[in-house]
Amino acid sequence: MYEAYLRETETNREEITGLSDEIWDYAETAYREKRSMKALADRLESHGFKVERGLADIPTCFIATYGSGKPVIVIQAEYDALDGLSQESPVTEPKEIPGKTTGHGCGHNLFAGGSFAAALAVKTYLDDGHPGTLRFYGCPAEEGGAGKVFMVRAGLYDDVDAVVSWHPTDFSMVRTRPSLANVSVKYSFKGIAAHAGGSPEKGRSALDAAELMNVGANFLREHMDPAFRIHYAFLDAGGEAPNVVQAKAVLLYLIRATDSREVAELKRRVDRLAEGAAYMTETEVKIEVQKAYSNLITVASLQKVANEALQELAYPVPTEEDLRFAKELQKTMHLSEEKLAALPYELGARQPIPPKPHGGSTDTADVSWIAPTVQFHIGNWVIGTPGHSWQAVSQGKGRFAKEMMLYAGKAVAGTVMRLFDRPDTLEEIKAEHREKTKSGYICPIPPEIGPNVPEE
Numbered sequence: 001m002y003e004a005y006l007r008e009t010e011t012n013r014e015e016i017t018g019l020s021d022e023i024w025d026y027a028e029t030a031y032r033e034k035r036s037m038k039a040l041a042d043r044l045e046s047h048g049f050k051v052e053r054g055l056a057d058i059p060t061c062f063i064a065t066y067g068s069g070k071p072v073i074v075i076q077a078e079y080d081a082l083d084g085l086s087q088e089s090p091v092t093e094p095k096e097i098p099g100k101t102t103g104h105g106c107g108h109n110l111f112a113g114g115s116f117a118a119a120l121a122v123k124t125y126l127d128d129g130h131p132g133t134l135r136f137y138g139c140p141a142e143e144g145g146a147g148k149v150f151m152v153r154a155g156l157y158d159d160v161d162a163v164v165s166w167h168p169t170d171f172s173m174v175r176t177r178p179s180l181a182n183v184s185v186k187y188s189f190k191g192i193a194a195h196a197g198g199s200p201e202k203g204r205s206a207l208d209a210a211e212l213m214n215v216g217a218n219f220l221r222e223h224m225d226p227a228f229r230i231h232y233a234f235l236d237a238g239g240e241a242p243n244v245v246q247a248k249a250v251l252l253y254l255i256r257a258t259d260s261r262e263v264a265e266l267k268r269r270v271d272r273l274a275e276g277a278a279y280m281t282e283t284e285v286k287i288e289v290q291k292a293y294s295n296l297i298t299v300a301s302l303q304k305v306a307n308e309a310l311q312e313l314a315y316p317v318p319t320e321e322d323l324r325f326a327k328e329l330q331k332t333m334h335l336s337e338e339k340l341a342a343l344p345y346e347l348g349a350r351q352p353i354p355p356k357p358h359g360g361s362t363d364t365a366d367v368s369w370i371a372p373t374v375q376f377h378i379g380n381w382v383i384g385t386p387g388h389s390w391q392a393v394s395q396g397k398g399r400f401a402k403e404m405m406l407y408a409g410k411a412v413a414g415t416v417m418r419l420f421d422r423p424d425t426l427e428e429i430k431a432e433h434r435e436k437t438k439s440g441y442i443c444p445i446p447p448e449i450g451p452n453v454p455e456e
C-alpha cells in the first residue's frame with residue numbers, strides 16, 4: 001500500500017541525504033542547533049510547509065504544517081549533537097576532526113533526515129485530496145536539555161491526535177518498551193571553613209553533610225520499591241586540602257520511578273535526607289531541580305498500526321562494501337566471537353516483543369502523556385554499536401546508515417497515512433491512550449525552571 005507516496009523518499013534521495021550530511025557537519029549541541037534547525041525548516045518551507053520558528057521560548061524549536069483540518073498527526077525530528085565526540089565519517093578507526101569538539105553520537109542527523117523523508121511522502125498523499133493536517137515538530141535539546149518537556153508545557157501537543165517518531169539503533173522494530181520517570185536534583189551544602197587541625201570546633205563541614213546524605217540514601221534503598229533507582233555524583237567535594245574544613249559540597253542526584261507521582265514522593269524522601277544531614281552538621285542546604293522526564297506511555301493499538309507499516313516494507317540490502325566496512329568497525333567494539341562471526345547487520349525488521357521494564361528515561365515520554373505516541377527503533381548502525389560513541393558518529397555519513405534512514409522515513413510515513421485513512425482505528429487508539437493516562441499529566445519540571453538556552 002501507499003507505494004506511490006513512499007516512492008517520494010527515493011525521488012528526493014539527494015536532498016534528504018544531503019540534509020542529513022549537512023546536519024552531521026554542523027554537529028550543534030543542545031539549544032545551539034541554529035544552523036541545523038534552519039537547514040531543516042528552510043527545506044520544509046521550500047516544499048510548501050508553513051513554518052513557525054522559535055516556539056516554547058526556544059529559538060531552535062519549530063513547527064512546519066501541511067494540509068488542514070482533523071486529524072492532526074505529528075512527525076518528530078531531533079537534530080542536536082554531543083560534546084566530546086569529534087570524529088570523521090565514514091572510517092573504521094577513531095579519528096578526530098581537528099578543531100571540532102562535537103559529533104552526532106546519537107544519530108540525530110539521520111533522525112532529522114528520515115523524518116524529513118517521511119514528511120515529503122505524506123505531503124504527496126495529502127496533495128491527492130486526503131483530509132487532515134501533518135505537523136513536523138523540530139525538537140531541540142533531546143540530549144540532556146529536556147526540550148520536549150518544555151514543548152509539552154507550552155501546549156504545542158494539546159490538539160494533536162497522534163505522534164509518530166523513530167530513532168537510530170542497531171535493529172529495526174516498533175518500540176514496545178516503557179521508560180521510567182526521573183528527576184535530577186542538585187543539593188548544595190554550605191558550611192563554615194576552619195583550620196581542621198588548629199580550630200576544628202569553629203568549622204561546620206559541608207562535606208560531612210554530603211557524606212551523611214549519601215549514607216542516608218544507601219539505607220533508604222532498603223525501604224523503597226526495588227524497581228526504583230537513586231544514583232548520585234559529587235559535583236563539588238569542597239576542595240583538595242584535608243586540613244581545611246570544607247565549607248561547600250555539591251551533590252547531583254538522579255531519582256527514577258515508574259511515574260512522576262512516584263518520583264515526587266521519592267524525591268520528598270531524598271530531600272529529607274539532605275535536610276537531616278544539614279541539621280546534623282549545622283550546615284545549610286539548597287535544593288534545586290535541574291530537569292525531569294515523565295514515564296513513557298505505550299499504546300498497543302497504535303504499535304499495531306506501526307508494525308503493519310514496518311513489516312510491509314522491503315528491507316534494504318547491504319552491499320559487499322557495506323559489509324566490509326561493518327566488519328572492520330565491529331573489530332573495535334569488544335563483541336563476542338559469536339557476534340563477530342555473524343552478519344554485521346540484521347536483514348529484516350523484528351516482530352515486536354512483549355515489553356520489559358527499562359531503567360532509562362526519555363523526553364518523548366512527556367509527549368506520550370499528551371497524545372498517543374509510537375516510536376520505531378531502526379537499524380542504521382552496525383550490530384553492537386554503542387550509543388554516544390565514536391563508532392556511531394563515524395557511521396553518520398555511511399552509505400548503509402543513510403539507506404536505513406530512507407527506510408525509517410517510509411515506516412513513519414506508512415504509519416501516518418494509515419492513521420489518516422482509518423478514523424475508527426484512530427478513535428480506538430485515542431480511547432486506549434485516554435484510559436492509560438486517566439491519572440492526569442503532571443509536568444515534572446517546576447514552573448520557575450525554563451529551557452537552558454545559552455545567552456547570545
Ligand SMILES: [Zn+2]
Nearest residue numbers: 106108142167
Ligand atoms: Zn538520541
